[in-house]
Amino acid sequence: MPAAPPALVIDGSARIGGLPLFGPLRLDVAAARITCLLGPSGVGKTTLLRLVAGIDEVTHFDGHVTASDGGPVTGRVALMAQGADLLPWLDVMGNVTLGARLRGTRPDRDRARDILARTGLTDHARKRPDALSGGQRQRVALARTLMEDRPIVLLDEPFSALDAGTRAQMQELSARHLAGRTVLLVTHDPLEAARLGHAIHILTAEGLETVAPPAAPVPRPVDDPETLAVQGRLLAKLRAHGAAT
Amino acid sequence: MSRLLPIAASAALALGLWQALVVLAALPPFILPGPARVAETLWASRALITEHAGITVAEVLIGLALGAVLGGLSAIGLAASPAARRLIRPMMVFSQAIPVFALAPILTLWLGYGLWSKIAMALLIIYFPVTSAFFDALMRTPQAMLDMGRVMGARPARLMWHIRVPAALPGFASGLRLAAVYAPIGAIIGEWVGASKGLGYLMLLANGRAKIDLMFAALIVLAVFTLLLHMGVDRACRRWLDGKAAG
Numbered sequence: 196m197p198a199a200p201p202a203l204v205i206d207g208s209a210r211i212g213g214l215p216l217f218g219p220l221r222l223d224v225a226a227a228r229i230t231c232l233l234g235p236s237g238v239g240k241t242t243l244l245r246l247v248a249g250i251d252e253v254t255h256f257d258g259h260v261t262a263s264d265g266g267p268v269t270g271r272v273a274l275m276a277q278g279a280d281l282l283p284w285l286d287v288m289g290n291v292t293l294g295a296r297l298r299g300t301r302p303d304r305d306r307a308r309d310i311l312a313r314t315g316l317t318d319h320a321r322k323r324p325d326a327l328s329g330g331q332r333q334r335v336a337l338a339r340t341l342m343e344d345r346p347i348v349l350l351d352e353p354f355s356a357l358d359a360g361t362r363a364q365m366q367e368l369s370a371r372h373l374a375g376r377t378v379l380l381v382t383h384d385p386l387e388a389a390r391l392g393h394a395i396h397i398l399t400a401e402g403l404e405t406v407a408p409p410a411a412p413v414p415r416p417v418d419d420p421e422t423l424a425v426q427g428r429l430l431a432k433l434r435a436h437g438a439a440t
Numbered sequence: 441m442s443r444l445l446p447i448a449a450s451a452a453l454a455l456g457l458w459q460a461l462v463v464l465a466a467l468p469p470f471i472l473p474g475p476a477r478v479a480e481t482l483w484a485s486r487a488l489i490t491e492h493a494g495i496t497v498a499e500v501l502i503g504l505a506l507g508a509v510l511g512g513l514s515a516i517g518l519a520a521s522p523a524a525r526r527l528i529r530p531m532m533v534f535s536q537a538i539p540v541f542a543l544a545p546i547l548t549l550w551l552g553y554g555l556w557s558k559i560a561m562a563l564l565i566i567y568f569p570v571t572s573a574f575f576d577a578l579m580r581t582p583q584a585m586l587d588m589g590r591v592m593g594a595r596p597a598r599l600m601w602h603i604r605v606p607a608a609l610p611g612f613a614s615g616l617r618l619a620a621v622y623a624p625i626g627a628i629i630g631e632w633v634g635a636s637k638g639l640g641y642l643m644l645l646a647n648g649r650a651k652i653d654l655m656f657a658a659l660i661v662l663a664v665f666t667l668l669l670h671m672g673v674d675r676a677c678r679r680w681l682d683g684k685a686a687g
Contacts, residue, residue, distance in 0.1 A: 250590045274591040280584035284606050297594035297602055343592065 200346035200377040201266065202226040205247060207258010209239060216242060216254065220402045223394075226263060229370065229378040229413060231392035233385065233429060235437045238398050240381045244349050247379065248272050262347075273345040275336050277356050281324040287311070288320045291338045307342055314338045314368065330361035337369055348373055350380040354387065363417050366390055370414035385429035389422045390415045395429065399436045406432065473653040482657040489642070493661050496639040499555055499627040500669065503562025507619055510563070511570030512612060518571075519578035520600055532568065540565050541629055548634040558630035558638065565626035566619035573618070577611020578604050613677035620673040624666045 202225050208218030217239040224230045234240050245251035247260050249269035262268050281290050291311065292302035311317050314334045324332055333354065340348060353369070354362045362384075370391055382388055388395045391413055397404045406429060409421040416422065455475045461467070462474040469477060482489065518525050544561055551557035581604045589599045631640025639658045646654035 245587070248587070248591050250587050270593060272591055274588060276584055276588070280582070280588045282585065282603065282606070284609075293588075293602070294592040297589055297592045297598050299598060 199264070200227050200375070201262035201264040201271075203247065203260065203262055203268065203347065203377060203379070205243065205258070205260050207256055209242060209246065210255045210257070211242075211253060217398060217400070218258070218402070220398075222396060222403060224377055224379050225394060226377050227375050228393035229373070229380055229391050230394045230396070231388035232379065232381045232396050232398055233383070233388050233433060234398035235433060236383075238400060240398055241351055243398070244274075244351050244379065244381050247347075248274050248349055250274075268347065271345050272347045272349060273340045273343040274349050274351070275340040275353050276351045277333070277336070277353060279356075281332055281335055281339075283324050286321050286323050287316055287327070287335050287338075290324065290335055291342050293339065294343050307338075310338050310341050313372070314341070328361075329357050330365060333357060333361075333365050334368070337365070337372060341372055345376075347377045348379075350378065350382075352382055353380075355383060362387070363390075367414045374413075385433065386417070386422075386426045388429055389425040390417065395425075397429070397432055397436065404432065470650050470652050473656060477653050478656045478660065481651075481653040482660065485654055485657060489639075489658060489661055492637055492639050492642040492658070493665065495555070495637040496558075496624070496627055496631070496662070497665060499558040499630070499638065500562055500623045500665075502555070503559045503626060504566065504616075504619055504623045504669075504673075506559065507563045507566040507570055507623065508616055511567050511615065511619075512574060514567075514571045515574035515578055515608075515612070516600065516605065518575050519604065520596065532571070536568055540626070544629050544633040547630065553634050553636055557633075558627045558635065561630035562623040562626035565629075566622045569618045569622065570612070570615040573615030574608060574612040577608035580611075581607045609681055613681060616673055616677055617670065620670040621666060624662060624669070628662070 202223065205222040205224070206220075208220070209216040222230075222232070222243070232240050232243070242251060242254050246254065246256050247268060249272070260268050262271070282293065285293065288304075288307060288311070292304065292307050295302035308317070308320070311320055314337055316331070316334055316338055319327060319331060319335075324335065327335065336353065350369075354365050357365060366387060380387075380391060389409060392408045393413060395406045395408050397406065406425070409415055409419065409425050411419050411421065458475050462472055473481075518528060540561070543564065544557075547557045547560050547564075551560055585603050585607065586599065589603050594602070627638070628640035628643075631638040632644060635641040639662050642658045643655050646652070646658065
């Protein structure tokens, strides 16, 4: 577990090809907490995530992404997307230890085995991604993220391709294993935000709207009345914004 | 067995049609010999044909190997460097406007009557398909994989080696499959223009002496070799990709 992960501030506005995408806005991502970002499609949620990760090359971002401890952001970030970015020619172990090979260092196989055990993948270590179910692939993506061991974790709609039951399970597994890191989660799913968010924001063309999260500790049960009420409130707001744009 | 049966039936039908044509049109053997006669010549001249086939096979295999290596390296170089793409790609595309066949006499002039002018011909004819199939695949790496690699801190060279190249191997393999069919064409053209050995040379020789049965025998050997080469390359590529995938 990384010591004292930093908080993040994303402050600025973004344009793509001269057209405004979002902002000016200021998004605070609290240290060692899960911050959820919801919003209608095409509003720039994923772009915002890519800007934080330092991999966006097409957006003109006028502003800055800063960490509360003054250190750099890029290099301390792990990215977890849908299981689609697993390398099909590597087995689970190979995918989980990819980072070390990409940096030209020796993979720590003992630690990888430990992480595979904790994510329930021990029996699948030698399988390739196409031999796994959607939920298992997502667990590999989580294991790979944990293997990277970065203080800041960015999640880009990681569970959107899963069925409802598997999704709920993956939300709990991820919340448990990512606890203590600074997490920014982009999602389309109001229930996911209501279950996982210590803070919940809706990104719209006008800017950020903050919605109070439920009081229960994360991950909140799927049948918690307050969580469901927040889900309803979020959905209503999303629909209102969707209708407006 | 069940896969071979339709192939055998198809071959039998083709031979039957061939024989029927010869019999029904009453074609003399110096225009179109029947399959039986060609088979007879094939057997009778087996030493001669084998000798010439050996030369052509060597030309094709060396050309194919060189084409795979040069095409593969070129594709990686182009994919790695935008400057190389801007400078060299127009040249490559323009070079495709030159009919490769037209270069055969020049290659013979430069490289002589031996193996190398034919190897160069085979190489020229397969270089572009191999390079462009592999290059296109290298430029189409799924964005999610590249993003992941970049966030993990991979430098471009490692991104190329660990992600872009393995992701593009199916494209490289389809380039090689095409090359297996094209390379013999290159070698034969080279032999027609100037050679003292090889199946192409033998065919010209047989044609000039009105030994049409020998010409057909050489043609059939060439076709069978091309077919086997294509199957072999296809199988090797598949095995290689599976091994890659499992490793």
